[in-house]
Amino acid sequence: MLSISLEHDTPDLGVEFQLPIGKLSAIVGPSGSGKTSVLRAVAGVLITRRSRVIFDGDIWADTEQRAFRPAHQRPLGFVSQTFGLFPHLTAAENVGAALTHLPRRARAREAQSCLDAVGIGGLAGRRPSELSGGQGQRVAMARALARKPRLLLLDEPFSALDRSTRKRLHVELKRLQNSLNMTVVFVTHDLDEAAQLSQTLVLLRHGRVVQQGPTPELLRRPATVEAARLMDFANLARARWVGSDASGITLRWGDVLLTAAGGSQSQPTDTVSWTVRASDVLLVKHNHPEESRLGTILPAKVVEVIEMGDSVLASVSVDDSGGEILRMRLRPGAVRRHNVYPGSQVRIALHPQALVLMD
Amino acid sequence: MDWNAFHLSLKLAVWTLVLLLPVGVVTGRWLARTQTRARPWLQALFALPLVLPPTVVGYYLLVLTGAQSPIGELITSWFGVSLVFSFPGLVLASVLVNLPFAILPVQRAFEVVSQELHDAAACCGMNPWQAFTRIEMPLAWPGILSAAVLTLGHTLGEFGVVLMVGGNIPGETRTLSIAIFDRVQAFDPGAAGRMAGLLLLISLVTVALGYGVLEGRSRRARGSG
Numbered sequence: 285m286l287s288i289s290l291e292h293d294t295p296d297l298g299v300e301f302q303l304p305i306g307k308l309s310a311i312v313g314p315s316g317s318g319k320t321s322v323l324r325a326v327a328g329v330l331i332t333r334r335s336r337v338i339f340d341g342d343i344w345a346d347t348e349q350r351a352f353r354p355a356h357q358r359p360l361g362f363v364s365q366t367f368g369l370f371p372h373l374t375a376a377e378n379v380g381a382a383l384t385h386l387p388r389r390a391r392a393r394e395a396q397s398c399l400d401a402v403g404i405g406g407l408a409g410r411r412p413s414e415l416s417g418g419q420g421q422r423v424a425m426a427r428a429l430a431r432k433p434r435l436l437l438l439d440e441p442f443s444a445l446d447r448s449t450r451k452r453l454h455v456e457l458k459r460l461q462n463s464l465n466m467t468v469v470f471v472t473h474d475l476d477e478a479a480q481l482s483q484t485l486v487l488l489r490h491g492r493v494v495q496q497g498p499t500p501e502l503l504r505r506p507a508t509v510e511a512a513r514l515m516d517f518a519n520l521a522r523a524r525w526v527g528s529d530a531s532g533i534t535l536r537w538g539d540v541l542l543t544a545a546g547g548s549q550s551q552p553t554d555t556v557s558w559t560v561r562a563s564d565v566l567l568v569k570h571n572h573p574e575e576s577r578l579g580t581i582l583p584a585k586v587v588e589v590i591e592m593g594d595s596v597l598a599s600v601s602v603d604d605s606g607g608e609i610l611r612m613r614l615r616p617g618a619v620r621r622h623n624v625y626p627g628s629q630v631r632i633a634l635h636p637q638a639l640v641l642m643d
Numbered sequence: 644m645d646w647n648a649f650h651l652s653l654k655l656a657v658w659t660l661v662l663l664l665p666v667g668v669v670t671g672r673w674l675a676r677t678q679t680r681a682r683p684w685l686q687a688l689f690a691l692p693l694v695l696p697p698t699v700v701g702y703y704l705l706v707l708t709g710a711q712s713p714i715g716e717l718i719t720s721w722f723g724v725s726l727v728f729s730f731p732g733l734v735l736a737s738v739l740v741n742l743p744f745a746i747l748p749v750q751r752a753f754e755v756v757s758q759e760l761h762d763a764a765a766c767c768g769m770n771p772w773q774a775f776t777r778i779e780m781p782l783a784w785p786g787i788l789s790a791a792v793l794t795l796g797h798t799l800g801e802f803g804v805v806l807m808v809g810g811n812i813p814g815e816t817r818t819l820s821i822a823i824f825d826r827v828q829a830f831d832p833g834a835a836g837r838m839a840g841l842l843l844l845i846s847l848v849t850v851a852l853g854y855g856v857l858e859g860r861s862r863r864a865r866g867s868g
Binding site for chain 2: 327328354355356357360364368369370371381382384427431
């Protein structure tokens with residue numbers, strides 16, 4: 285485990301979480317959430333007021349024990365947002381800068397092989413100013429990997445790159461992590477990027493952990509309204525708790541009864557927040573043969589339809605909900621088949637498993 | 644031509660540079676990196692010789708290091724020399740007056756080395772000394788060169804403080820700029836002109852060499868960029 289516990293004043297930090305060894309983990313949060321500071325503290329280049337960083341049983345920092353291993357003694361590689369390449373050194377020399385423990389000739393050989401490994405062996409003699417964003421990123425990656433680190437820290441490594449380069453490097457990072465089985469922690473503000481790449485995810489806001497856990501689980505089930513907002517859940521609402529039985533928890537939303545399988549909030553309470561992803565709100569035909577298996581069926585009126593590339597975002601006003609609006613993401617074909625246009629009447633289904641109750 | 648004065652000016656410039664440059668590098672780098680709230684005050688203190696009349700600096704040096712002052716007495720008892728009207732006093736005055744020329748360009752140069760590069764150096768496994776010599780110094784050296792050129796040029800031409808602290812003792816404290824003043828006072832424009840011309844030439848060559856080196860470096864950088 286990579287165990288991280290940090291407290292700091294400027295920037296304000298108060299985080300405690302653990303990440304698995306040998307996996308790719310993401311720290312996600314909006315700008316100013318403290319994610320870069322967390323990464324710098326793990327690297328040992330930001331000294332926080334209180335810190336406890338333990339990597340696989342190895343204490344890197346522990347304020348209480350007055351233990352601190354400086355950054356240059358930690359077995360890690362670090363790639364920053366703008367790569368941090370030394371401008372006066374060539375690509376090969378940049379990589380060689382991480383190999384100063386080797387004799388000069390061996391260093392040059394090893395630097396060249398590191399550059400070959402990331403596919404830019406031919407650019408060894410170029411300075412950072414002569415490299416494109418993608419090439420610079422590869423040099424930075426080669427430099428970070430040159431010392432064969434046990435932990436690779438990436439600070440928004442793809443944010444400065446164009447879309448196609450970013451997509452290509454996503455694949456390469458996954459391939460690299462799979463082949464080396466290395467512990468990788470990267471920070472990003474892009475939830476989609478984190479969802480694609482990471483196995484574990486930590487949501488950060490205002491220097492505090494909002495939620496953490498296995499990425500697929502976390503993306504499906506936000507534990508709090510704050511987490512749902514950070515993960516851009518389009519539908520957030522409150523309902524009254526009616527009761528619970530083996531089939532689930534019954535909620536009253538306006539005059540509508542909903543059934544939810546559960547969530548982080550599973551104790552009886554007066555009112556409860558719930559959410560459902562826009563893609564989990566389904567359109568249902570009249571007389572659908574398996575209607576009973578789709579969950580609660582609700583009549584609704586379409587109030588807005590917005591085409592968003594290969595999907596359509598529709599807003600519907602659910603009958604008897606007190607004018608509440610739900611947003612649903614549909615395929616263009618479904619929009620045509622179901623005659624979805626502003627003012628049209630539709631039927632929607634909310635499956636109990638799709639409804640997430642939150643603290 | 645007063646070759647003694649010329650020799651003394653060169654000696655003073657070299658001593659000032661040798662003593663001041665390490666101080667400039669250490670202080671300039673510290674100022675570039677420190678988070679202390681006293682930084683503006685410290686910067687102002689180091690920049691004072693730029694705005695104060697040289698006679699004011701000279702006056703305070705006389706007061707502080709004169710034979711009657713505690714510091715002057717201490718130095719005389721320890722080293723057996725008086726700082727006033729002596730070459731060591733001249734060097735001290737020159738070092739103090741040139742502090743802004745040695746520190747401020749170096750500080751600006753080290754400020755250009757971003758936190759990101761410091762982080763990168765540490766995460767590459769470099770200890771602070773390795774990071775300083777391999778990353779910071781190569782990036783900051785144009786600023787250090789500028790500081791050296793400015794210090795050298797300014798010391799060669801320094802007049803007010805030198806006259807206040809050192810007086811005008813031939814072979815001991817009479818520098819080229821004082822010798823020029825002396826010759827003008829003595830209605831000897833020929834000698835004054837020759838010495839002024841020599842000072843002009845040396846200053847021009849020194850500064851041009853400095854700029855030449857910097858220009859060559861930026862041309863190489865542009866060529867490779």
